[in-house]
Amino acid sequence: MGTGSVTPAGGGPPPGSVVVGPTWQPGAACAVRVTGLRKAFPGKGGRVEALRGVDLSVPAGEIYGFLGPNGAGKTTALRILTTLLRADAGEVVVAGLDVGSHPAAVRRRIGYVGQRGGADIEATGRENLVLQGRLYGMGRHETERRADELIELLDLGSFCRRIARTYSGGQRRRLEVALGIVHRPDVLFLDEPTLGLDPQNRANLWDQLRRLRDTGTTVLLTTHYLDEADQLSDRVAIIDHGLVVAEGPPEDLRGRYPAGVTITPRPGFADLATVTAELGREPLVREARIDGETIRVDLDSATTGMAAIFDLLRARGVEVQGVSLREPSLDDVFLHETGRSLRDAGPAATEAIAS
Amino acid sequence: MTFLLQTTLLARRRILETLRQPIWVFMGLSVPLMYLALFAPLLKPLAGGPGFPGGSVLDVFVPGILALMAFGSGMGAGWIVIGELESGVIERLRVTPASRLALVLGTILRDVLMFVVPAVLVLVVATPFGFHPHWAGLAILLGLLALLTAACSAASAALGITLKQIGSLAAVVTGLQLPLTLLAGVLLPLSLGPGWLQGLAHVNPMYYAVEAARDLAAGNLASATVAEGFGVMGAAALLAIWWSTRAYRRAMA
Numbered sequence: 001m002g003t004g005s006v007t008p009a010g011g012g013p014p015p016g017s018v019v020v021g022p023t024w025q026p027g028a029a030c031a032v033r034v035t036g037l038r039k040a041f042p043g044k045g046g047r048v049e050a051l052r053g054v055d056l057s058v059p060a061g062e063i064y065g066f067l068g069p070n071g072a073g074k075t076t077a078l079r080i081l082t083t084l085l086r087a088d089a090g091e092v093v094v095a096g097l098d099v100g101s102h103p104a105a106v107r108r109r110i111g112y113v114g115q116r117g118g119a120d121i122e123a124t125g126r127e128n129l130v131l132q133g134r135l136y137g138m139g140r141h142e143t144e145r146r147a148d149e150l151i152e153l154l155d156l157g158s159f160c161r162r163i164a165r166t167y168s169g170g171q172r173r174r175l176e177v178a179l180g181i182v183h184r185p186d187v188l189f190l191d192e193p194t195l196g197l198d199p200q201n202r203a204n205l206w207d208q209l210r211r212l213r214d215t216g217t218t219v220l221l222t223t224h225y226l227d228e229a230d231q232l233s234d235r236v237a238i239i240d241h242g243l244v245v246a247e248g249p250p251e252d253l254r255g256r257y258p259a260g261v262t263i264t265p266r267p268g269f270a271d272l273a274t275v276t277a278e279l280g281r282e283p284l285v286r287e288a289r290i291d292g293e294t295i296r297v298d299l300d301s302a303t304t305g306m307a308a309i310f311d312l313l314r315a316r317g318v319e320v321q322g323v324s325l326r327e328p329s330l331d332d333v334f335l336h337e338t339g340r341s342l343r344d345a346g347p348a349a350t351e352a353i354a355s
Numbered sequence: 356m357t358f359l360l361q362t363t364l365l366a367r368r369r370i371l372e373t374l375r376q377p378i379w380v381f382m383g384l385s386v387p388l389m390y391l392a393l394f395a396p397l398l399k400p401l402a403g404g405p406g407f408p409g410g411s412v413l414d415v416f417v418p419g420i421l422a423l424m425a426f427g428s429g430m431g432a433g434w435i436v437i438g439e440l441e442s443g444v445i446e447r448l449r450v451t452p453a454s455r456l457a458l459v460l461g462t463i464l465r466d467v468l469m470f471v472v473p474a475v476l477v478l479v480v481a482t483p484f485g486f487h488p489h490w491a492g493l494a495i496l497l498g499l500l501a502l503l504t505a506a507c508s509a510a511s512a513a514l515g516i517t518l519k520q521i522g523s524l525a526a527v528v529t530g531l532q533l534p535l536t537l538l539a540g541v542l543l544p545l546s547l548g549p550g551w552l553q554g555l556a557h558v559n560p561m562y563y564a565v566e567a568a569r570d571l572a573a574g575n576l577a578s579a580t581v582a583e584g585f586g587v588m589g590a591a592a593l594l595a596i597w598w599s600t601r602a603y604r605r606a607m608a
Contacts, residue, residue: 082450107452118447122372134364135453137357163375179447 030093031187031218032058032081037090039076050076052242054090058220058235060186063213065233065250066222067330069342073242074222075115075191081220082112082189095186108136111180115191117172118179125160125167125175126151129182136183143182150178154208170201177208181217188212190221194228206232226330226342230254238334245337250330257328257336258286258298261309264322267293275316282308302327358454365453365461373465383428383469387477390420391484394542406544411485418496418568419541421474425500426536426561428470429507432462433515433524440519445606455603459509459596466508467501474500489574495581496571502588503564509595516602539565563587 037054040047050073058064066074079085081094083103092099095109119128126147133143151160154174159167164175173193180188193209194202209219209232223229229236230250238246238253246253265272276295280288284305286298299305302325313320334342373379398412407415439445448458474497482488511528518524538545538552539561545553556562567584575581 084446084449104452107450110450112447112450114443114446116441116443116446118443118445120368120372120444121442122375123368127368127371131364131368132451135361135448135451137452 029060030057031060033093035091037092038088040088050242054244056237056244056247060218061216062234063209063219063232065229065236066239067229067236068239069224072239074239078189078191078222082110083107109186111185111188113176113180113190113193117176119164119172119175121165124162125156125164129178132179133182146182154178169196173197187218192223193221230330240338246333253333254328254330257332258300259302259328260326261297261299262324263295263320266319266321275318284308358457361453361457362460365457366464369461369465384473384476387420387424387473391481406547413481413486415544417481417486418572419565421500422565422568423536423541424474425470425503426507428466429504430511430528432466432508433511436512436515437521455600458603459599462512463505463508467504470504471497492571492574492576496568499564499567499584499588502592506591506595509599513599513602516606535559535561538562541565560587560591
């Protein structure tokens, strides 16, 4: 781990795939480093292994996503990184400190927003922020100033003087994120931060996390949403059954799988076979095959490949009735590495979140 | 210094939380007054009889009611803790550098306050009805019973974190409540009972608190019973606080 390119468990990237250079070089500042992390819980019929040897490095100043189905071990890993749980084996270094031997020092440098939030619902948002700051050892005036700053930053102004029990889901989540960053942590951990949020609140939270990243905070979040991992995260670790099955920038991971193009010629076009064979010889085409009345083409790159396909079709006089394009997603990566679709690997798939 | 500040901050948080739910304050005050109004009159005919040496029955009854209040004020802590496990509050606090002992003590201080304020009210109300206050003794009595509240509060919080479910906690607490309070003689002195009952009471820590409380209320400040009461309650409180702190350190929601 640490070179940015990823070797799938099945041995080597698929032929013809383009491995984009790493965005992060070994030796660059590392916010989290995990080696050989293992954790098992007592369960029915023996111990359940939640983490079975996880290795990963989170570069400083990036948004890093743990993607995986429920029960994959994401939350367990997060709880160990945030000092809530002790590892059975392995080394975990967060913000330059060993979590096992210096939990108290680690706590001062990290922020945590749990799945269940954790704001005091009988207190106002502002009281929550001030108490949190003071528990981190900030002075009274400093805390007051910081609370005002966060109220501005996360747009809490209209409700921060109301009791938190009255907040909507989005308002509460914003307060909880503010609570996580009161003390300006080096690394902010969030467990399924957008679970249960409506699309608008979700988009807002993404923006806020990006802004946080841009000011130098490393953000590490767990998610089981493909788009959250893909669009929000700079790097992703795909976790399944307690192991990291793939790791890297999402576009690199996706880029190893072909885009699928389906071409529907006008009915009656006779020479499907010849055109399909010719398409198959195009440099960016991985495979072309006939599927009923349509031609299916797997492309290494959708952007450049599509142009080549259209040039060829026009040159052969093929009248096209319809074209559809399916870009590769992180689900293709998950499917390739685990044999299951992330969408199907739902809550019932494995053991419950360690709780 | 940091520790004291954290304890103060966390106690303040708890007190605000209680004050914002006036129903708790109201119930905390009304229950002991109901005992005085609805139960104490039943004891009137016993005045001068065995267990009620001279004076007013209230002199024997009030310390018992105070002990019951001290027990009740502490035992609520577990319910709040379970709510906080579910809402992620405990997890949030555990990721901060806040001292785990301060987390426990913050709750205890609130519970002690929620015992002392109604207790003083009960003493004030009982006095015109024939209770003979020995104010120095009563001050020490409140200190002794504050230890009982602390022990109950810490134990209840530890139970809450360990059991994680309101139903289990309720079963354990109600299961303990009757034997602990009856075997301490909170309503009627155990000296009225047979020898085996009195012997059984000696394994109940709360018994020593109630016996000492009756001595203190009668103005016997320097008795061996009082020393015994403080010894047993001090040990119980320390043990419960240790247990609770350990539970906070390991809490898993």
